[in-house]
Amino acid sequence: MLFNSLEFFIFLPIVFTLYWFVFGKNLKFQNFLIVFASYVFYGWWDWRFLSLIIFSSFLDYGIGVLLNSEKRPKRRKLLLWTSISVNIGFLGFFKYYNFFVESFIASFTFFGSTISAGTLNIILPVGISFYTFQTLSYTIDVYNKRLEPTKDIISFFAFVSFFPQLVAGPIERATNLLPQFYKKREFHYANAVDGMRQMIWGLFKKVVIADNCAKYANTIFNNSNDYSGSTLFLGALLFAFQIYGDFSGYSDIAIGISRFFGFDLKQNFAFPYFSRDIAEFWRRWHISLSTWFRDYIYIPLGGSRGSLNKKIRNVFIIFLVSGFWHGANWTFIVWGGLNALYFLPLLLAKKNRVNTDVVAQNKLLPNFREIVQMAFTFFITTVAWVFFRADSVSHAFRYLLDMFNSSLFSKPVILPYTVLFLVSVFLGIEWLGRHDQHALERIDFMKKPMRWSFYMLLIMLMFLFTGEEQAFIYFQF
16 A cells, blocks of 8 residues: 555544544554554555465564573574574565676676576565564574563554554664554654644655656656756656655655554655765665664674775675665666765774764755865765666766766756756755754744645645656565
8 A cells, every 4th residue: 555545545534433433542542553454555556465474473473482582502503593584584585686697697698608597577575675574683682682572462463564664664673663562552742633633744845846847857868868968867857856755755664654553764865866975865764774784794894993895895885785775776776886985985094983963953044165075975876876867887887978978068858857856846845944853843933824834835736736646666675
């Protein structure tokens, strides 16, 4: 079920009404309703894959209980690796089986041999990359004794399947979200209002910004041989705003909906396109995934400690794994490797933690140096997005070669003035809200008539600029 679908706008009020007005006095019934509603939400796409998420929930709940009672280190490690192996095994089969088979065949072909190996018609289950990492965070934290294992199976199933963030994140840690299922929730009007603002802003990002940028970005990328360098640059630019509006929009909707039900999810995007270097960008982009890789892979490998070779190794491992997580295509691995190359000089110069505050802190406008830093960071990020969007590595290189030629300075063949204007307005609003959890958090400074007029304008723009319903980019990751 998509957030921007008619079915969801029927589903959400029904669940909200049952949650607060029918089961509002019984915590267990509320949690059970969340599980049931989440399975309806997930099964709306394909009910057969509910078996996977139910199996993962039973597995990690059981392993958590066993880890609590088992004191022998070898047995505890065996339990941990059972969870990791089964969960990553499911993810690897559904997401990467055909990729490995095709790469295996291609490697033999490259050396002049021909082999035959069959691929499978595998459907990638929605959200498997997200809920797999969510359940793994629970098992790993229980193993490391950072978290007491739960004995409340309904709360655990609700944690794994919580429908607002089930299929595209944020990837919540058990240490943050799971305890919230144990406590009685109370409806707070102010929280619900702020959640509604964040949800509206997320829908605006998706429907008005992402989907309208997508129309032109898809045309340009799908016919890249036919366009000038300036048009190709515009295509890359529009894709940069498409993926940001699409993914951060989903996160905003998820966080906003969660607040309707009394839950607080972690911020997943912190205005990353205002970053002054690539390290700051990765602290602000898809925060829940970046911190997951940092805490469960990068730091256990040694992080930025140790010899120079280990530092370089760890940086490349974390970015290549991140790229591979995003998709079963060499384009994502190259994208990850390119970001590692961007990041490495900052790490080696010990400048990767320089820009940790908000740009132009407590100022209306950035200074000249900050403008240059933000422009350069955005530019290299946009170049990397070409690999993320391209059909193949060769397509990405052709795209970049055709972009960086003399025609880069010509007038683009495609010039969507309305979309570019909307993106500019969008950036202005995000800039004003960059100190907060989301762009509309402090909109209370407006008087009520003006504030409601602004909300109506956003909703009107969604109706005016809505086109063909498009799935979120990360919907099947």
